[in-house]
Every structure is written in structure tokens, then in C-alpha cells.
Amino acid sequence: MLLHVGAHSHIRKSAETRRGKKLQMNMETVNNVEPPLALLAELTHRCPLQCPYCSNPTHLSGASGELTTAEWQDVLTQASDIGALQVHFSGGEPTARQDLPNLVRHAVSVGLYTNLITSAVTLDQKRIDVLVEAGLDHVQISFQDVDDVNGDRIAGMAGAQKKKREVAAMVRRAGLPLTVNLVVHRQNLANLSAMLEMAVGLGAARIEVAHVQYYGWALANRDALLPSRDQLDRATEEVDAARARLAGAVVIDYVVPDYYARLPKACMGGWGRRFLTVTPRGLVLPCHAAESLPGFDFPSVRTGTLAEAWRASDVFNRFRGTDWMPAPCSGCDRRELDWGGCRCQAFALTGNAAATDPACGRSPDHALLDIAVQDARAEPRAFIYRRIGGVPA
Ligand code: SF4
Numbered sequence: 239m240l241l242h243v244g245a246h247s248h249i250r251k252s253a254e255t256r257r258g259k260k261l262q263m264n265m266e267t268v269n270n271v272e273p274p275l276a277l278l279a280e281l282t283h284r285c286p287l288q289c290p291y292c293s294n295p296t297h298l299s300g301a302s303g304e305l306t307t308a309e310w311q312d313v314l315t316q317a318s319d320i321g322a323l324q325v326h327f328s329g330g331e332p333t334a335r336q337d338l339p340n341l342v343r344h345a346v347s348v349g350l351y352t353n354l355i356t357s358a359v360t361l362d363q364k365r366i367d368v369l370v371e372a373g374l375d376h377v378q379i380s381f382q383d384v385d386d387v388n389g390d391r392i393a394g395m396a397g398a399q400k401k402k403r404e405v406a407a408m409v410r411r412a413g414l415p416l417t418v419n420l421v422v423h424r425q426n427l428a429n430l431s432a433m434l435e436m437a438v439g440l441g442a443a444r445i446e447v448a449h450v451q452y453y454g455w456a457l458a459n460r461d462a463l464l465p466s467r468d469q470l471d472r473a474t475e476e477v478d479a480a481r482a483r484l485a486g487a488v489v490i491d492y493v494v495p496d497y498y499a500r501l502p503k504a505c506m507g508g509w510g511r512r513f514l515t516v517t518p519r520g521l522v523l524p525c526h527a528a529e530s531l532p533g534f535d536f537p538s539v540r541t542g543t544l545a546e547a548w549r550a551s552d553v554f555n556r557f558r559g560t561d562w563m564p565a566p567c568s569g570c571d572r573r574e575l576d577w578g579g580c581r582c583q584a585f586a587l588t589g590n591a592a593a594t595d596p597a598c599g600r601s602p603d604h605a606l607l608d609i610a611v612q613d614a615r616a617e618p619r620a621f622i623y624r625r626i627g628g629v630p631a
């Protein structure tokens with residue numbers, strides 16, 4: 239799974255319309271904590287693909303401890319009750335759960351807008367039709383390349399790219415809106431223009447061009463994935479040209495790699511401000527990568543409620559707002575714009591989750607990114623593929 243958030247205003251609008259009056263009730267703040275916008279439901283870590291940039295934790299959960307159908311239905315009800323408007327069914331590969339139509343149906347019944355984030359390789363027309371009948375609103379399919387040989391190599395699965403194209407056509411035939419997610423890095427950026435054309439040809443109303451973000455498996459593969467400055471600049475020009483050409487017809491969201499930024503992104507729209515994630519085993523996280531942070535006692539839906547986790551847990555309150563911020567963030571005029579950047583990236587690079595994100599040019603640790611960028615000039619190492627059992631020592 240690779241999720242980039244912040245570009246879902248079209249989904250928010252649909253969800254607001256659907257939920258009408260109930261939404262207005264739930265938008266009230268409780269103890270100064272606003273309700274979440276969306277739940278990321280990581281139904282499973284199982285996935286037939288092995289993407290070396292997967293944002294799942296490097297130690298993946300097996301099927302045995304996953305939440306049951308009834309537990310997930312309860313999570314969906316609770317998410318709606320605390321004010322969430324959308325659910326993103328994700329993973330791993332969410333279609334590995336045979337109860338997915340039941341969960342979609344339940345989400346719709348409690349007023350959530352439903353988005354399926356999928357690799358698509360396990361879908362067929364029959365399964366799509368069942369999901370449509372259940373009320374699914376939107377599908378997002380990720381592609382590894384336009385070139386089948388390279389795409390299948392990156393995905394770690396023969397035949398994956400061809401299957402994805404076929405399923406994208408089925409999604410459109412079923413009348414569902416489609417987002418194509420293009421995860422880009424130094425080993426596929428040369429094909430970006432052709433990838434954009436492919437996405438348009440598949441009927442995507444929205445294209446997400448997402449440079450890899452470096453935590454989880456991607457951090458282990460950073461030397462093999464991080465593009466050069468020249469590659470990044472060329473990609474940005476190509477995205478700008480496509481945006482101009484497709485204006486009014488296709489929306490293109492663009493996420494650049496933090497390693498070349500001067501200012502960090504507002505990761506997840508700010509910690510504990512807009513999103514909450516529930517993992518396959520029921521942990522409640524402020525972002526899908528937060529399990530990489532050691533020493534955090536994450537709340538669980540098996541021992542407490544989503545409302546308690548969202549409003550009152552130490553984990554969600556630890557980096558909420560601006561009171562926790564160190565200098566230079568504490569005195570910075572951008573602190574309520576980017577909320578100090580990404581906590582997982584701060585920990586991954588400095589060992590301190592409470593540090594200013596090194597992606598910020600004002601961070602005392604910003605030079606750490608220069609070291610990684612220097613390494614990106616060398617020959618890329620072989621991929622470490624995502625698999626149960628974690629990153630080899
Ligand atoms: S391996 Fe690839 S397709 Fe599977 S969950 Fe990870 S990023 Fe998504």
C-alpha cells in the first residue's frame with residue numbers, strides 16, 4: 239500500500255452530500271479535538287505483490303491475527319460515529335479479504351464514502367460487480383511502470399501490469415470513477431510521460447504521481463529508488479506539461495520526494511488532525527507508517543474505542559497541535575501549515591520522533607538528506623522485496 243493524502247476534496251464533497259444532517263452533528267469538536275476526515279482501514283498485510291517501496295511495516299502480520307468481519311464492521315460504525323466521512327479500504331491487498339463486499343456494504347450503511355485502494359491483480363469482472371452492488375464509490379489502482387517487463391520486475395510478480403490494465407478497463411465499464419496511482423522513482427522515471435498517457439487512456443479522472451517516500455520498505459531500498467536532482471526536475475516539467483494539456487479533464491496530484499524539498503509536507507495533514515489508521519490486528523495509528531516509531535503504546539480497537547483513541551490517547555495527543563514542537567518549529571510562522579513535517583521521517587533520520595523533520599531547510603539535521611542524495615548517484619543496489627519475515631539482516 240502506498241497512500242498519499244490531502245488530495246481527496248472530491249471525495250469529501252460526495253461524502254458530505256451523502257451524510258447530510260448527521261455530518262453537521264458530528265462536526266462538533268470534543269475537548270478541542272476536531273473529528274477525523276477519514277479512516278484508513280488496513281484490512282490485511284497479505285499481498286501478492288512485493289513492491290520494494292511498500293509503506294507497510296517491515297515486519298508484516300500474517301492472516302491469523304486479523305480483525306474479524308464483525309470487528310471491522312464495529313470499527314466502521316465507530317468511525318462514522320466520531321465524524322469520519324470516508325473509508326479507504328487498503329492493506330496489503332484488501333481484496334485478499336473475502337468479506338470485503340460485506341465491509342463495503344456496512345460502510346455505506348453507516349454513511350461512509352468508500353474508496354478501494356488496490357493492486358488490482360486479484361480482481362475480475364464478477365468481483366467488481368459484487369463490489370458495485372455493495373455500494374463501492376471509487377477505485378484507486380497503482381501501476382509500477384508502463385513497460386510490462388520493468389513493471390513486473392518492480393512489483394515482483396509476472397503478468398501484474400497486464401492484469402492491472404485489464405482490471406482498470408473493467409472498473410470503468412462498471413461505471414466506477416478511477417484514480418491511477420503512479421509510484422515513481424529512479425528505476426521508472428524515464429517512462430513517466432508514457433505512464434501518464436497510459437493513465438489517461440485507461441479513463442482515470444484523477445492521476446496521482448507519487449514519488450516514493452522513505453520509510454518502511456522504501457527506507458531499506460532508498461539507494462535503489464531515490465532519483466537524482468535531474469530526474470526529479472525532468473519529472474516535474476513533464477507533470478506540469480501534462481497538467482496544462484489535460485486541464486479540466488483530468489486532475490493530476492503530484493507528490494515530490496522530501497529529500498529534495500526545502501520545506502516539509504504537512505504529513506497526514508498534521509498528526510491526529512484528519513486521518514486515523516486501523517491496522518490488520520486492530521491497532522489505531524495516527525498514520526500508516528507510525529508503527530515504525532518505537533516505544534509507542536498504540537491503542538487497540540480490541541481493548542478500547544476509536545473515540546478514546548482519537549480524542550484521549552497519549553499517542554494521538556503527543557504530536558497534536560503545536561505545543562510539543564521544539565525549536566525552530568516552535569517559533570516558525572509555518573508551524574500551523576506543515577505541523578513540523580513527518581514524525582516517522584524525523585525518527586528514521588535522527589532517531590528522535592520529536593525532532594523537526596530533516597526535510598525542512600531550517601532543521602539542524604537537514605544535511606542528513608544531502609548524504610542520501612549523494613548516495614543516489616551511485617549504481618542502484620538490487621531490490622530488497624517486501625515479504626513476510628522482514629528486511630534481511
Ligand atoms: S506490496 Fe505493493 S501492492 Fe502490495 S501493499 Fe505494498 S505497495 Fe501495495
Ligand code: SF4
Pocket residue numbers: 501502566567568570571572573574576577578579594595598599600601
Ligand atoms: S521549522 Fe518546523 S514549522 Fe517551520 S517550516 Fe520547518 S518544519 Fe515547518
